[in-house]
Amino acid sequence: MGFHPEWSEISTLVNESKSIFIKKLSRNDTSWADDPKNGHQNGFFIPRATAESDFFPVLTSSNPEKPHIFDIKYPTFWPASGELKTSTIKHFSKRHPGDIEKERPRYEWQHTGVPREQFQSLNPASLLLVGKLKETKAGAEYWVIVVDSVSEEAEIIETVFKLESDFHFGTFDPALLIEPASDTDLLIAELTQAIHDRTLEQFIKQQTLPSPELLAGQAQAKWLADNKFDDMNPFSLPEPGNAVMRISRDIEYSIYKQAELRIRTAQVAKLLLHGVGDPVTNLVRGFSELDSIFLSAAQTRKSRAGLSFEHHVGRLFRDGRIRHEAQVVFGGRRPDFVLPGVKALNTNGDAIIVSLKTTLRERWKQLALEKPLGAIFLATVDDRISGEAIDEMERNSIHLVVPESLKKAKEKETAYSAYENVITFKQFFDIEVNLKRPSLVLPL
Template identity: 35%
Template sequence: MSKQTEFTFDQPTTDADLLRSLLKRADKVLIKKLSNNDRNWARKKLDAEGNPVPGGKTMNNQAGPYIPAETRKSDFFLPLQLLERTDGKSDEIWHREISTVWPQNEGERRTSNLRWYTSKNTETHLTGLPKSVFKDLLPASFFIMGRLTGNDGYIYECLTIDSGSEEVQLLATLFDIRADFVAGMFEPATVQAEERERVLDFADQVIAAWLAGTIEDFEANSASMPKTLELAQMAQAAFLKTHGLEKIDPFALDSPGDVLREISRSIEWELFKEFQRRERSVQLVRAVLGDKPRKFTPSDMMRALLDEFPRIDTILLSAAQQRKSRAGYSYEHHIEAMLTGGSIPFQKQVIIEAKKRPDFILPSLKFMNSGTDKASTGLILSAKTTLRERWKQVEREMGGHRRLFLTTVDENIAGNAIEDMASFGVHLVIPESLKESKLSEYKGYSNVLGFGEFCEINVRPNLASWNK
């Protein structure tokens, strides 16, 4: 068990602060990507006009998120106890009361309840939770339970991380969470140790270069971040090698949208993290120690750290910004590779009107404006890794008569936003696995297509006329 823990939330803190604090104190952490049902129990049911139904009814009766069966079977919780039934039914119910604390809800403490109905499913209901920290979450948000030891045994500190927040990127970085992640248990100390080992493996090379007086050349040759296009091509090459393919042809793939997601959100993400780890490590060494080898006393080292703190802070902030800015341009490169792989004609970043420069026009602006019978088959394809409110910028590219398709690998788009897009004639093109996923809200909307559907319905029938 971990050491005794006191809980105080007197000062306002950000979700990032709360997350870092929890990871320092918890011996084990459960992280779960919330399904729609895991959120809807806290959301009010609406009528046809979008107003809350009288009586405060919620969208389902689940009363809290499910806890994975693997977690129930592990030692994360104390063993569940058999509940004595008085209703005459024979199906077993196992339960355990647990103490939970909610720093995002003013540090509220609750007695929550784990309950496993053996007749229903293998997962366990977690009830007795504050609705306030769940009700406004976007799809595919995260629930985190950190196990700590208090005066009366285990206490579980709980957080929610909205999938549209900046903190979700921090969570993904800290725990190496990939796009297909659903749930997992972690030991923060082990995760930190593994990251430290990855850094130390590279540190020997950095130290050797610094002692040799060649660290500047070492950074240029071995620790510089590739340009966005180069990194995208590296990810594509890795995918092709793994699957024994020569090109990324959407017509030859079962689920081309899922392939786009795998390349951009998994393969390239891993490459990016390794390059960034190397790049920032060398930058920090050069900032503190300089480029020329010399002897340092402990006093010298302390003074160098203090003197260069603003520069160190800038390097770390730059790393966070770099993670945000690279994704959009990278996704465009993967779309381009897929269009090229399928021999689909296109123009990229063409100015169609003042301040209107869509990512792709299929097959070309000249064809779309030709006035022929086939001109209407042309379309605009915009690529956004994350949408939020940015889809409204894309809507302006339609120009009143052009067909607009918006492709994304973002799983956190709320249903009302999808409806808004439909009202403007915007079609969403997404990974196939997200269309029916219980983690997203794409299911059931006529303006949502898998990438394969998009290619078969809107591209393949027109290739002959486009290629003329």
């Protein structure tokens, strides 16, 4: 469920805070909310690094008879429901006093006293935000918001805080959530000059979003240079899935945002300053145009994500000399890749259909129709897929292909580790292609 305020309210709270803690919620943080058997549990876990920092209140040993237990009670404000809760942070420095075998520190602190309903029915990889306010608000120094991973707000948070694909938790200074001064100041200076010279129209025409092919090439080149590889041969890369996830979700998106900022800010400046009235009048009268600018921006981002994934997986196929065809139409269908090619479907036991989805949701179900044509593999970088969906894929003979780090992640972080029909990119290339279907790989 994770009902939460819209980004405008979250942003206001962020700006009123002196520090922000963000955690990608694991199963241990949320499963209790959906299981009536765990009625005694009520909260999430704070990682050791954060608990031992100065973000949360200091814990003390308040019970002389149990000196190994440290805790603190403090008020928390939950904006989604407007509740003020008395929360507790508790740390058991030893599991079982007196038992030498089990007398070892616990490295997570439990935070209880939370609204149960806000942790119910959450998708995997949802986010927890805790703000430490500059001034007390609603009787509390801390606010807490739970954001479902499939919401628009989650996407905005990942962008604003620059949460990369392998993010788990961290604390942030809101004052530093500004683009580097050099890039920002340069754009401001260019726009100011264009407005002064009355050349804003020309400035806008000069700003273009790089083509998907160009973006992909730039991002791949940066990753290869940073990691000192000559190419993206999946048989040589130790973790090809992690490489694709890093390139598509982090590096390429960063390059894209720089280009997007230039063109969108120029478009908005034109709307505000080149109308018939003052900026406020132009804003109100031109709001539908402003809305269209940002709608176009959102739609372009979403379409870019899918194309990005396709370009990078295609690069793995090419550099690995793997026989394939991309986006071939047959029988009203157009899978992303067919190995070795569409003519082999239904006639070659080695034929593979590879479909790509950056985010799955329910769209994967159409793949079940292609089951008689060849083995089906669904590749994704989505870490929010439930166990129920994976079970249904297995019933439809669909193998899920995920980055190595997502498959290796503990069960509490993703659902993948427990399922045999979920394999890594490395396993796909080394076992499903090279070992089981060697004819798919062209000789050197």
